Amino acid sequence: MMQHYMETKKEYPDCILFYRLGDFYEMFFDDALTVSKELEITLTGKDCGLAERAPMCGVPYHALDAYLYRLVQKGYKVAIAEQVEDPKLAKGLVKREVIRVVTPGTITSVQALDETKNNYLMGIVYEVGQRTNQTGKGRDGIYGIATADITTGDFMVTEVDSDRELFDEINKFSPSEIICNNAFYMSGVDIDGLKNRYNVIISALDSHFFGEESCRKVLREHFRVGSLSGLGLTDYGTGIISAGAVMQYMYETQKSTLEHITTITPYSTGQFMVIDTSTRRNLELVETMREKQKRGTLLWVLDKTKTAMGARLLRTYIEQPLIHKEEIVKRQTAVEELNMNYISREEICEYLNPIYDLERLIGRISYKTANPRDLIAFKNSLEMLPHIKQILGEFSGELLRGLAQEMDPLQDIYGLIDQAILEDPPVTVREGGIIKDGYHEEADRLRQAKTEGKDWLAELEAREKEKTGIKTLKIKFNKVFGYYFEVTNSFKDQVPDYFVRKQTLTNAERFTTDELKHLEDIIMGAEEKLVSLEYDLFCQVRDSIAAQVVRIQKTAKAIAGVDVFCSLSVVATRRNYVKPMMNEKGVIQIKNGRHPVVEQMMRDDLFVANDTFLDNGKNRLSVITGPNMAGKSTYMRQVALIVLMAQLGSFVPAQEADIGICDRIFTRVGASDDLASGQSTFMVEMTEVANILRNATRNSLLVLDEIGRGTSTFDGLSIAWAVIEHISSTKLLGAKTLFATHYHELTELEGTIAGVKNYCIAVKEQGDDIVFLRKIVRGGADKSYGIQVAKLAGVPDSVIARAKEIAEELSDADITARAKEIAEISSNITQHKAVPKPDEVDMQQLTFFDTVKDDDIVRELDGLELSTMTPIDALNTLYRLQTKLKNRWKETQ
Incomplete structure (x- = not known):
């Protein structure tokens, strides 16, 4: 052994x-x-x-x-x-x-898995060299990504060509295990960082998993197609290798045919709104930033689903909002219909409630690991389907009627389980007590033998006593001879001819008959035979159900869809949400919008609703000022969440809403050190800003909070100013943006840079105290109220008093005046030198030296040797040049 x-x-x-x-x-x-x-x-x-x-x-x-x-x-x-x-x-x-x-990605245990989340296995293949991707463009390096949930049969494949897109896909699916080729390990991706950030197991497999021909072959054979073009994989060369590797890995670990994986879905990342990793974290879509819990997230607000399948699908909807108006409107119409048919919706919810996880049940049935109680749960779930299908048939909307058509009542499977399996069977399959009476003749006979054997023997004994007249005749049993008739010597002359002698004793003889032998055969081992037969019959029933996996999965998907729309409808009616209009003009107009999560978390106070107006023209960038704790971050997040909710097909928390479809949402809210990769707070902030500026488009929504606060005031203000100029420029970006800042100097940009509008959080002063009104109003704040906020937070009075003194001393050095001068200089340069405004020219091609080459100040600046100057020399020179410049502008007025 x-x-x-x-x-x-x-x-x-x-x-x-x-x-x-x-x-x-x-x-x-x-x-x-x-x-x-x-x-x-x-x-x-x-x-x-x-x-x-x-x-x-x-x-x-x-x-x-x-x-x-x-x-x-x-x-x-x-x-x-x-x-x-x-x-x-x-x-x-x-x-x-x-x-x-x-393995983490292939575990199927019910106890080990969260029924509301998919457990994904992801395969990543990195290929170097030219290959055409699904967009028709050639690339030097490609990531093929295949993602499978072995418990539900979901299987998806795509390709991306950047680390950032790869990380977004990993974050979207949150796989518990990643398998990859050696090239991925050597591609420069921070593998250890990935493991730590996403808490995922990553392992490189042997090269034989990634042979192109073997990958193509395993996919063709599994899905029973002659060509992969039939699966829609023609344009996914690297994706095919990743999918084939995942398929082989699942075969190798599961030792089964994986019959429940019936489809593979190729997709392009461009089919859905792009939500990068930091945005998912900042908006707290499915887990909170600190506790990593569901409570306090958008998913927590929207999830009123009744089934595990619906809960998983809703999570997918939240993580993958749509960008095509027609699909969004279909979902909204489904929710609206359910809102208008309240009684029907409540009936559907009642019928959904007893439905078990059909997707994972059929997975266990296909794996041959389902037990008798699983089949009873399956049957009880199927009992609800005809009722749901009938109610759905009453709706006229395309989506709900489509779901009704997709739903197969599966009454043949219901009937099979109902006829075969007892209502309260044991958990294990080897104990018997599984099959109903009347389902199988031999099982009935064995069951009867097991329970009625003693009665049969007593009846036989009584008949033979009467027939032979032998009063002492008895049926007995031992392990050697089995059952036998025992006759004492005083009656042995009366023994009939059909008695066959088995043994002679001193005082008696033992006999058997054909009838007793027949009864013995039935009774002896009846229980063991019954257990074995019931197991075989159970396996036959289970295999019969497994053969209908495609029908069952199709129905399970339809049930999940119905559950999601009922959930969105329930939330919409309970929370007084409205159906948003959807436009493709780039306008976001929200009247009395509310933060869906904060509103629900507030118990003792009313949420203050706010309006929002953004477009691609004069209102594309809102600079929002106001003190900490006043509600700037909440307001900006609520706008992003309302847009996201609208695009996943949900109603939104507002009085009215007209939402321009966004291709991406980017957020830069808060910051922390990334000690694992050795990055400071400011470095993390700048990395995220760089990602936004490089990847956003004019159809994106940007939510930027406190850009530049991680460094010195002057550097921070300069960076924030430059970022606003870049974003507001229609030649460079022109994205709709909410920009919160404590740099009140940035309010000078309204009127100087096209598209910039100032907003602030209304604050009411009561002596030295302040009250946050949490209302967004036009205009810029002229104070930060930082000292008042510190007082509210409980900072000692002595520190507060000293802070006021220092603030008064520093007020003369306020850089607001300098900021106004910079704005005036920019304006005057534009007027006197006819220099285009930043949004009228490609800023990457324009420099200060290009516009004022003949200026003596510029020439002097150009000739400075900074590397040889002391700090005090540099400050003195800068002061002298600034004075000279001021005097010049005074002379020109």
């Missing part, structure tokens, strides 16, 4: 081997040391012919899932070596084989 263990372990060197011995799974040697430490179970030993006892530990077979989950959570792979023959029938060593390998 130990030799076989060692041979099996050699085949799975990167796995912990769970080796089945009777009622336990045992581990030996290094595996035992690891598992005993990680699971805190007793370490013992076993004699196995070596000089020292082999370290050993074990877990009960019935508790396997719990231990598996804990090990997989810690990043281990586990190979399950099971007994594959009946020990009673085995000759010599019981045959054992590895029946599956469990």
